[in-house]
Amino acid sequence: MDSLSGVSGTLAELDGQIADIFRALSNGFQKLEKIKDANRQSRQLEELTGKMRECKRLIKEFDQGIKEEEASYDFETNKMLSEKKQSMIKELNSYVALRKKYSSSLDNKRVDLFDGPEVNEGPSQDNGMLASTMTNQQLMDTGHRMMNETDQAIQRSKQVVEETINVGAETAAALKAQTDQMNRIVNELDSIHFSIKKASQLVKEIGRQVATDRCIMAMLFLIVCGVVAIIIVKIVNPKNKSIQDIPGLAPPAPGRKLLWDVC
Template sequence: MDPISAVSEELAEIEGQINDLFRALSNGFQKLEKIKDANRQSRQLQELTDKMRDCKSLIKDFDSEVKSLEGGGNDANTNRMLNDRRQSMVKELNSYVALKKKYAVLILFKIIYSSNLASNNKRVDLFDGPAEDNMEENVLLASNMSNQELMNKGNSMMDDTDQAIERGKKIVQETINVGTDTSAALKAQTDQMSRVVNELDSIHFSLKKASKLVKEIGRQVATDKCIMAFLCLIVIGVIAIIIVKIVNPNNKDIRDIPGLAPPAMNRRLLWNHY
């Protein structure tokens, strides 16, 4: 008789369910090793993950039941046996978890490697025509590679990715530096344009003042010209009268012009009148 069955039927039932799950996990990982297609491997690994989750829940139930029985009068050897059994279950489950992580990484590397080959073939086949046969060959090539080869290839791809990231960081930094220099140059040009605009405003204001001053000067010059023309007419008129008077001194039309004295022969003294 199973010693756990002698302690508790419920513990024995839980242990049986856990053992069934362990057998299913063992068979599932053996089947996973034989599968070559990465998508099928991913689906199989998901099913195994669900089984491991159920197994973890049952181990927790087993541990809770053991703790509830520790104060029920069991001897020290029984409690030690139950704790050893629980630790053995946890250890076995952890081994399947480690396998799950290993296969998850391998499947990921396989998918990435296949996608990388497919993308390379797409770039080449833009000139060579359809690449369905080449893509299938690449997938088969990735599926036929050993785990170690996939690991090595994955590490190489990760190194290439890290180098590409570093190059991208350098390019980004150089772009930031160029942007900073450009921003400083634009700021300097903006300040210069502001000064030019201020100077243009000053020039425009000066031109307005100069235009107004020129208009005033023009009005003054026009007034002065009118005065000068009037004076010239007066002077010409006076000269003309003088010339006429000299040429024809007996002309009665101009004898009474103010400023011109009468002829000496026509003057008479006051005492001669008397």
């Protein structure tokens, strides 16, 4: 870089601080290439981002100092200071590009820690220029562009909110339908439980009735067996006196003789 001999101590001090940061950034990115762990890479990248942010602030102060002391220097000195500033901006942008490269490779989704757009040495890219180096028209164009981007972001946010509301309404309707269906299922289960209870009681009644009928049939069967047994015994042993006393099984009484039969 060109020497800053003959300029104020403030500009020379700022130039030294910026040069120190550039050396730290160079060493930091060289170290970053050797780190394999993603978490360590992320922490190293955040540290380098902080240094770039500090460097950007110092470049703004350097540019402001040039404008304040412009009248004190000749044309060649002012030209040298302007070229020095552009060189600083170019070098910073090279580190910003490296930061973006590593952020993309790490799939870094965090909010960008670098506050504001990156600086640029030429007026052709308004997004990267320092505000202090922009003309009024460039500032207005940049402001309109940022407003348009903000409006688009707000519109996208509104669309997302509307879609979220619609999804929520559909979810609520589905939950209500499922709740109604569950209530119907519970009612049907209650009806089934009541029917099962009634059927159980009916089965018990039928069981008691069948048991009673079986007892009666058993008694009838025993009576029939007794009668059959008596008949069999009577046939086998007709002179059995114990059987003659049973009504209906006693032998027939001797026939009565009529008076005219005797005569």
